[in-house]
Amino acid sequence: MEITNRSKKEKLRRYSVFFVALFIMSFGVSLVTRSLMGTSPISSLPYVWSLNTSLSMGTYIIILNAILIIAQLLMLGKDGIKENKVDLLMQIPVSLLFGVFIDITMAILSSWHPTVYYLQFLSCVVGCCVMGVGIALEVIADVCMNSGEYVVHIASKKLKREFGTLKIMFDVTLLLIAVGCSWIFAGRIDGVREGTVIVAVLTGPVVKLLLPHLRWIERWEKLPSTKADAILNDNDSDEFQVITIGREYGSGGHEIGEKIAHALGIPFYDNSMMEMVAKESGIDIATVKDYDQRLPHSLIYELVTQEFSVPASQSLSKKNALFVAQSRVIRRLASDGPCVIVGRCADFVLADRTNIINIFLRADEEYKIRRAISFYGIEKDKAADKVAKTNSLRREHYSFFTEKTWGDPKNYSAVFDTSKLSSDAIVQAVVAFYKTNSLK
Numbered sequence: 001m002e003i004t005n006r007s008k009k010e011k012l013r014r015y016s017v018f019f020v021a022l023f024i025m026s027f028g029v030s031l032v033t034r035s036l037m038g039t040s041p042i043s044s045l046p047y048v049w050s051l052n053t054s055l056s057m058g059t060y061i062i063i064l065n066a067i068l069i070i071a072q073l074l075m076l077g078k079d080g081i082k083e084n085k086v087d088l089l090m091q092i093p094v095s096l097l098f099g100v101f102i103d104i105t106m107a108i109l110s111s112w113h114p115t116v117y118y119l120q121f122l123s124c125v126v127g128c129c130v131m132g133v134g135i136a137l138e139v140i141a142d143v144c145m146n147s148g149e150y151v152v153h154i155a156s157k158k159l160k161r162e163f164g165t166l167k168i169m170f171d172v173t174l175l176l177i178a179v180g181c182s183w184i185f186a187g188r189i190d191g192v193r194e195g196t197v198i199v200a201v202l203t204g205p206v207v208k209l210l211l212p213h214l215r216w217i218e219r220w221e222k223l224p225s226t227k228a229d230a231i232l233n234d235n236d237s238d239e240f241q242v243i244t245i246g247r248e249y250g251s252g253g254h255e256i257g258e259k260i261a262h263a264l265g266i267p268f269y270d271n272s273m274m275e276m277v278a279k280e281s282g283i284d285i286a287t288v289k290d291y292d293q294r295l296p297h298s299l300i301y302e303l304v305t306q307e308f309s310v311p312a313s314q315s316l317s318k319k320n321a322l323f324v325a326q327s328r329v330i331r332r333l334a335s336d337g338p339c340v341i342v343g344r345c346a347d348f349v350l351a352d353r354t355n356i357i358n359i360f361l362r363a364d365e366e367y368k369i370r371r372a373i374s375f376y377g378i379e380k381d382k383a384a385d386k387v388a389k390t391n392s393l394r395r396e397h398y399s400f401f402t403e404k405t406w407g408d409p410k411n412y413s414a415v416f417d418t419s420k421l422s423s424d425a426i427v428q429a430v431v432a433f434y435k436t437n438s439l440k
Contacts, residue, residue, distance in 0.1 A: 013220065013221045026105045033057070045181065068151045131199070241355045242357070249394065250371045251363040255423060264338070267340070327345075
């Protein structure tokens with residue numbers, strides 16, 4: 001996690017948001033638990049233990065987290081412990097605080113025992129939404145993981161498996177153990193009901209829905225502490241003018257981008273970025289190329305399997321890990337000097353810059369198909385399908401990460417139809433725009 005470059009005030013703001021998030025999450029978990037329709041997967045085992053012993057649910061959450069930290073130590077080994085020492089140590093106060101918050105919120109809701117099913121259902125759904133707010137704030141704080149997340153994070157590295165897939169397996173394992181313990185202790189199943197499924201399925205989409213509306217908190221976290229910081233931030237953001245090019249497959253975006261860069265005498269980045277992204281993410285170049293600008297699974301699958309309570313930079317979902325690595329590369333290239341960057345949501349990644357020109361290139365279907373055949377060597381009977389599928393994947397990719405509509409004129413400085421205008425005419429227009437803009 002990249003926190004070393006953050007000012008003391010930014011760190012303080014982020015940790016303040018994180019602790020608020022922790023309390024809100026605990027309140028959501030308690031509200032779901034008090035609905036008597038089950039509880040969240042990670043809380044199911046502590047809840048069952050608390051029902052059958054004298055210790056509280058919060059105490060057992062602390063105990064479970066301690067077990068998970070020990071498991072992390074065993075998986076990491078001596079060298080891994082040194083490398084991850086800060087993250088391991090941070091889990092201790094987080095686990096203690098979350099356990100205390102659970103007991104406090106369970107006590108606050110001690111009189112809430114809905115007996116009518118619709119009230120139980122409503123309590124469960126509201127609890128999911130409250131948890132969603134807390135998780136969204138945790139993502140925005142971006143300071144640390146809890147023990148349940150981090151043990152899966154380490155396991156996914158060791159086993160080289162997707163974070164989301166392993167997280168589902170981890171949650172299912174906890175639920176099965178909780179069911180077994182409940183049956184052994186009480187002869188019945190407590191703590192695991194339809195509400196558990198509701199939490200597992202609903203919380204992720206709620207977080208995804210809330211995040212765009214809470215990003216103002218992230219901007220507050222990053223506010224400069226001093227005038228010197230503000231000047232430094234302005235220089236980092238606006239010193240160099242950057243051109244981003246979004247484009248439909250078959251519209252000639254690569255060719256036009258190259259021509260613009262050549263005319264201005266500035267670097268051009270498109271497929272050459274993939275090697276940089278591979279190095280940044282630690283993922284092999286073949287996988288980077290395979291995942292480049294497309295969603296590997298259906299959106300519904302991602303909504304369920306993506307662990308939204310983990311900042312993207314910490315998740316080992318290849319799609320998320322690559323997007324974050326790619327975004328870091330894009331921001332670094334933009335900070336190094338003026339350049340032209342094609343695709344990869346660069347307009348969104350660099351949205352905080354004011355000295356930027358975002359253009360989008362589109363074309364008629366027939367033009368794109370002809371170009372796919374003549375420039376890319378696609379077979380005639382497969383060209384139309386190739387164009388449609390590639391652009392569908394680009395649209396889904398852009399929408400998934402930016403919450404915006406790909407190709408919407410509102411997102412760009414200018415939109416050009418390459419089937420109506422020549423590439424030279426578009427290049428001249430963009431170059432003139434760039435030079436005029438740089439004189440302001």
